[in-house]
Amino acid sequence: MSDFSDRTDLTLADRLAAHLEPLPKKERMRIDRGSMPEQEALARAHNFAEVNLGYSEQLAIIEADRCLQCPKPYCIEGCPVAVNIPNFIRLLGEGNVKAAADSLLGDNALPCVTGRVCPQETQCEQVCLRAKTGKPVAIGYLERFVADWAIDHRDVFEAAHPAPTGKKVAIVGSGPAGLTAAGELTKRGHSVTIFEAFHAAGGVLIYGIPEFRLPKDIVQKEVDRLVADGVEIRPNSIIGKTYTLPELREQFDAIFVAVGAGLPVFMNVPGENFKGVYSANEYLTRVNLMGAYNPDSDTPILHGKRVAVVGGGNVAMDSVRTARRLGAAESVCVYRRSRDELPARREEVHHAEQEGVRFEFLTAPVEVLADDKGWVSGLKCVRMELGEPDASGRRRPVEIPGSGFVFECDMVVVAIGTRSNPLLTSTSPDLRVNKWGYIEIDDNLQTSMDGVFAGGDIVRGAATVILAMGDGKKAASNIDAYLRGEFGAARTEMAVAVSE
Amino acid sequence: MHPIVSKSQLSPNVTRLVVEAPRIAEIRQPGQFVIVRRGPGAERIPLTIADVDRAAGTITLVIQAMGKSTHELTALQVGDAITDIAGPLGNPTELLDSGHAVCVGGGVGTAVVYPIAQALAARGVKVTSVIGGRSKEWVIYEDELRAAGDVVVCTDDGSYGRHGFVTEALKDLCEAGGIDEVFAVGPVPMMRACSELTRPYGVKTTVSLNAIMVDGTGMCGGCRVAIDAKTQYACVDGPEFDGHKVDFRQLADRLTTYREFEQAALERWQAAHAEAH
Numbered sequence: 001m002s003d004f005s006d007r008t009d010l011t012l013a014d015r016l017a018a019h020l021e022p023l024p025k026k027e028r029m030r031i032d033r034g035s036m037p038e039q040e041a042l043a044r045a046h047n048f049a050e051v052n053l054g055y056s057e058q059l060a061i062i063e064a065d066r067c068l069q070c071p072k073p074y075c076i077e078g079c080p081v082a083v084n085i086p087n088f089i090r091l092l093g094e095g096n097v098k099a100a101a102d103s104l105l106g107d108n109a110l111p112c113v114t115g116r117v118c119p120q121e122t123q124c125e126q127v128c129l130r131a132k133t134g135k136p137v138a139i140g141y142l143e144r145f146v147a148d149w150a151i152d153h154r155d156v157f158e159a160a161h162p163a164p165t166g167k168k169v170a171i172v173g174s175g176p177a178g179l180t181a182a183g184e185l186t187k188r189g190h191s192v193t194i195f196e197a198f199h200a201a202g203g204v205l206i207y208g209i210p211e212f213r214l215p216k217d218i219v220q221k222e223v224d225r226l227v228a229d230g231v232e233i234r235p236n237s238i239i240g241k242t243y244t245l246p247e248l249r250e251q252f253d254a255i256f257v258a259v260g261a262g263l264p265v266f267m268n269v270p271g272e273n274f275k276g277v278y279s280a281n282e283y284l285t286r287v288n289l290m291g292a293y294n295p296d297s298d299t300p301i302l303h304g305k306r307v308a309v310v311g312g313g314n315v316a317m318d319s320v321r322t323a324r325r326l327g328a329a330e331s332v333c334v335y336r337r338s339r340d341e342l343p344a345r346r347e348e349v350h351h352a353e354q355e356g357v358r359f360e361f362l363t364a365p366v367e368v369l370a371d372d373k374g375w376v377s378g379l380k381c382v383r384m385e386l387g388e389p390d391a392s393g394r395r396r397p398v399e400i401p402g403s404g405f406v407f408e409c410d411m412v413v414v415a416i417g418t419r420s421n422p423l424l425t426s427t428s429p430d431l432r433v434n435k436w437g438y439i440e441i442d443d444n445l446q447t448s449m450d451g452v453f454a455g456g457d458i459v460r461g462a463a464t465v466i467l468a469m470g471d472g473k474k475a476a477s478n479i480d481a482y483l484r485g486e487f488g489a490a491r492t493e494m495a496v497a498v499s500e
Numbered sequence: 501m502h503p504i505v506s507k508s509q510l511s512p513n514v515t516r517l518v519v520e521a522p523r524i525a526e527i528r529q530p531g532q533f534v535i536v537r538r539g540p541g542a543e544r545i546p547l548t549i550a551d552v553d554r555a556a557g558t559i560t561l562v563i564q565a566m567g568k569s570t571h572e573l574t575a576l577q578v579g580d581a582i583t584d585i586a587g588p589l590g591n592p593t594e595l596l597d598s599g600h601a602v603c604v605g606g607g608v609g610t611a612v613v614y615p616i617a618q619a620l621a622a623r624g625v626k627v628t629s630v631i632g633g634r635s636k637e638w639v640i641y642e643d644e645l646r647a648a649g650d651v652v653v654c655t656d657d658g659s660y661g662r663h664g665f666v667t668e669a670l671k672d673l674c675e676a677g678g679i680d681e682v683f684a685v686g687p688v689p690m691m692r693a694c695s696e697l698t699r700p701y702g703v704k705t706t707v708s709l710n711a712i713m714v715d716g717t718g719m720c721g722g723c724r725v726a727i728d729a730k731t732q733y734a735c736v737d738g739p740e741f742d743g744h745k746v747d748f749r750q751l752a753d754r755l756t757t758y759r760e761f762e763q764a765a766l767e768r769w770q771a772a773h774a775e776a777h
Contacts, residue, residue, distance in 0.1 A: 199584040236586035282720035298543040300761035374753040
């Protein structure tokens with residue numbers, strides 16, 4: 001039997017030159033999933049550098065060989081933006097990383113981002129055939145490798161020059177949904193202008209997700225790529241204030257609203273306005289967008305020594321890990337359900353624990369306490385037990401009588417979710433919203449205003465980066481059809497069907 | 501970029517910058533503010549729009565040099581530019597249609613109350629302004645306010661106008677009666693004192709709150725204030741509120757959140773600034 005082991009020593013260039021035969025399936029099955037090289041936990045708990053270091057070329061090639069190239073790939077169906085996963089992995093395995101990047105970028109406008117923050121374990125990797133008998137192909141890690149290669153080798157990519165259609169599209173919000181839609185619409189020759197409320201583009205990718213999970217220069221490079229392709233970004237433009245949506249509608253042929261779910265939810269317990277209580281939005285925005293982790297930044301941030309972060313999602317993980325990096329001797333995640341119900345990605349929970357973050361499960365805050373100067377001194381909590389399942393299907397936490405106790409702390413970060421921001425919707429009388437203030441859309445993502453589409457968190461409520469990107473991609477395709485006049489007919493038929 | 505087209509010193513620590521911001525100049529209404537970020541690495545800070553010139557496409561920012569960020573802004577010269585100005589933010593002032601309004605301004609707050617007085621006068625409302633400062637050199641916007649109606653100037657040391665605090669002059673006006681609304685803008689203790697003073701007279705009193713903000717669009721919740729014991733956001737629910745319902749103690753307390761940081765940043769800046777000269 002021929003020995004395939006020498007194959008692993010080949011570089012990408014060697015492989016490309018060698019025109020290797022595809023590896024037999026049996027050989028593929030022998031390869032174990034490569035681990036992601038990480039910054040050591042104790043060191044990284046005190047810095048903001050990226051935790052995951054990325055696959056080396058060698059690790060990436062070997063991992064690519066693990067893909068079975070299924071004739072009916074479930075992974076594509078598992079991807080909200082339908083990336084042709086086996087194709088880019090095959091090209092990578094052949095050593096043709098440029099072609100792999102072309103394939104990936106054709107499907108996904110922000111692969112550097114999704115390669116880092118997507119919950120692959122519940123999407124593409126969950127349905128990977130190899131997960132049935134072992135570990136799935138590390139699709140996310142490979143995506144990141146190819147995407148980062150593309151960022152580092154921008155000069156080998158030719159700028160696309162689609163024939164201009166003469167149509168103008170406004171995108172409101174430069175988060176994952178808006179950036180994705182911008183990329184897709186530009187590819188189709190439309191002129192795209194993004195209106196962003198903050199001074200910099202990226203939305204949650206720059207104000208929310210911390211540097212150690214998604215470096216800001218990576219996001220900036222993704223934004224730069226869109227700008228190089230002709231996307232115009234207008235910062236400091238708050239739709240609902242600087243301009244209204246109806247005003248934009250007059251100036252643009254179509255609009256995509258992707259403003260996110262902007263308002264923080266507080267616990268509504270006594271003491272929440274004491275000094276030292278932050279919403280996760282404020283805490284993370286100060287640290288990430290405003291760079292407050294850097295001592296040279298003009299934006300201040302409190303450095304809590306004992307910090308309680310309330311909530312169990314990815315935003316709570318980002319906050320509790322940030323507090324640790326800003327010097328908290330104890331940074332504790334307070335969550336009212338148990339470990340099994342944590343909505344955060346497992347990898348984030350695991351990383352947090354490695355960094356010394358502690359979890360207080362089945363614990364709910366009832367009051368924030370303060371000293372005589374108004375500074376937070378503790379979080380009064382009660383213990384919970386799980387009762388009957390609620391509407392979400394998760395077992396509802398019920399207070400255990402007499403279980404009250406005080407967690408002494410000097411800072412509290414509230415990370416229990418967000419709700420819709422009414423700035424845009426309240427100044428758009430024809431835009432229909434539901435009772436929670438989220439924008440109502442039809443199956444084509446079109447709102448009650450003709451030519452105005454919406455997606456991401458302002459439609460879904462708080463969700464994930466990749467679902468927002470999926471909306472951006474779908475909206476772009478529908479807006480393209482709308483602009484080509486191929487959409488109205490279908491919509492009219494649908495309206496007729498509905499009214500009947 | 502927003503170039504500075506003119507600059508003047510209004511008092512020992514208050515500077516007026518007129519900057520290009522055509523869209524904001526076009527649509528801003530009295531009571532609204534902007535978030536300003538001087539340049540890379542700088543803080544985002546809220547500043548009231550004191551005035552606009554629609555034809556010239558400019559807005560007027562009146563800045564009290566307090567911490568590093570405001571010192572850096574006031575150190576800018578004509579021809580320099582501010583990188584980011586976002587707005588107009590906040591709700592416009594709810595303006596009376598008739599009657600008598602008293603506009604009370606303390607220190608830099610006088611520049612905030614000025615556009616309100618100006619708009620009220622334009623609607624035919626009788627305006628009496630009561631403005632104050634430590635001494636004569638600290639009084640600002642007197643001439644501008646005279647164009648809107650009577651002005652009572654108060655100085656703490658009696659060096660100009662009436663000797664004493666603005667609250668004393670306001671009390672005399674309340675005693676005289678016939679006031680439909682008081683607008684009071686200035687340091688928190690002054691707004692609290694004005695609100696307490698008007699309460700027994702039953703005179704509606706509106707204050708403009710200068711809470712700590714990051715985005716100014718409701719997204720961070722840092723500017724939360726207690727109004728009638730209910731939490732509201734100064735940026736999107738205000739910045740103006742019924743002074744009789746504001747928890748001023750909490751507001752004053754929250755404003756001290758970053759005092760140590762601000763002091764240290766200012767000292768570093770001053771040291772670096774001294775070396776440079």
